[in-house]
Amino acid sequence: MSARAATIVVLFEKPPYPNAPFSPLSNGRKSKTAVFHGGMLEFSRMSSTILETFPNPRPERDYEITINCPEFTSLCPKTGLPDFGEIRIAYVADARCVELKSLKYYMIEFRNRGIFYEDVTNQILDDLVAALQPRQMTVVGDFSVRGGLKTVVTATYRRP
Numbered sequence: 713m714s715a716r717a718a719t720i721v722v723l724f725e726k727p728p729y730p731n732a733p734f735s736p737l738s739n740g741r742k743s744k745t746a747v748f749h750g751g752m753l754e755f756s757r758m759s760s761t762i763l764e765t766f767p768n769p770r771p772e773r774d775y776e777i778t779i780n781c782p783e784f785t786s787l788c789p790k791t792g793l794p795d796f797g798e799i800r801i802a803y804v805a806d807a808r809c810v811e812l813k814s815l816k817y818y819m820i821e822f823r824n825r826g827i828f829y830e831d832v833t834n835q836i837l838d839d840l841v842a843a844l845q846p847r848q849m850t851v852v853g854d855f856s857v858r859g860g861l862k863t864v865v866t867a868t869y870r871r872p
Contacts, residue, residue, distance in 0.1 A: 736866075763819075763843040764814035768805045774847065777800045777809065781819050784853075789826035797855035799836060804847040810840065815863070829855050833865040841869050 759787035781799040788795050790841070799819065818839070822832060841849060853865040 719796075736807070743778075762814055762821045763807040763818055763839060764811040765843055766811055768807055768809050771805070771807055774804050776802055776804055779812070779815065784819060784822070786822040786832055787824065788858075789828060790846070794824065795858065797853055797854060799833075800852040800854065801836070803840070803842065803844065803849035806845055806847050810844055829853055829863050829865050834867045837867040837869055837871045845871075847871050 758846070765852075779801040781801075784797050784799045786795050787793065819836075825832075833851055836850060836853075837851040840846075840851070848871065849869045851867050853863075853867075855863045
């Protein structure tokens with residue numbers, strides 16, 4: 713296990729779903745990465761330091777860059793079950809563009825994180841804006857149907 717990997721540990725006062733065929737609990741070792749409060753997992757913020765950038769080859773021009781991540785996965789913070797969706801990113805770069813391999817590895821880090829749809833969409837936007845400082849950016853989290861409900865979250869940034 714790499715130094716960047718984190719063990720997710722949750723100690724439930726009572727199981728949130730007693731009829732579930734498995735427990736969302738991990739191996740029981742204490743960790744600083746997750747805390748259980750009132751029936752919900754809380755996780756520390758991920759770092760945007762792994763997002764690499766490169767100089768915009770045409771900074772004098774406004775042009776839109778779109779990136780789709782059709783196989784995005786994270787974990788439901790209530791049940792520990794996997795959530796699936798598509799993340800769509802559209803931005804107008806200023807001085808920097810995101811390097812795609814680092815973006816792919818950044819997205820993979822969410823695979824084992826308990827995080828709500830709304831939070832993950834906004835966190836991706838915040839981290840990308842911090843790394844790129846674009847002229848504008850929109851991140852759409854288009855999540856698969858779960859329990860008969862479909863959720864689409866759109867977060868937008870425009871430079872003031």
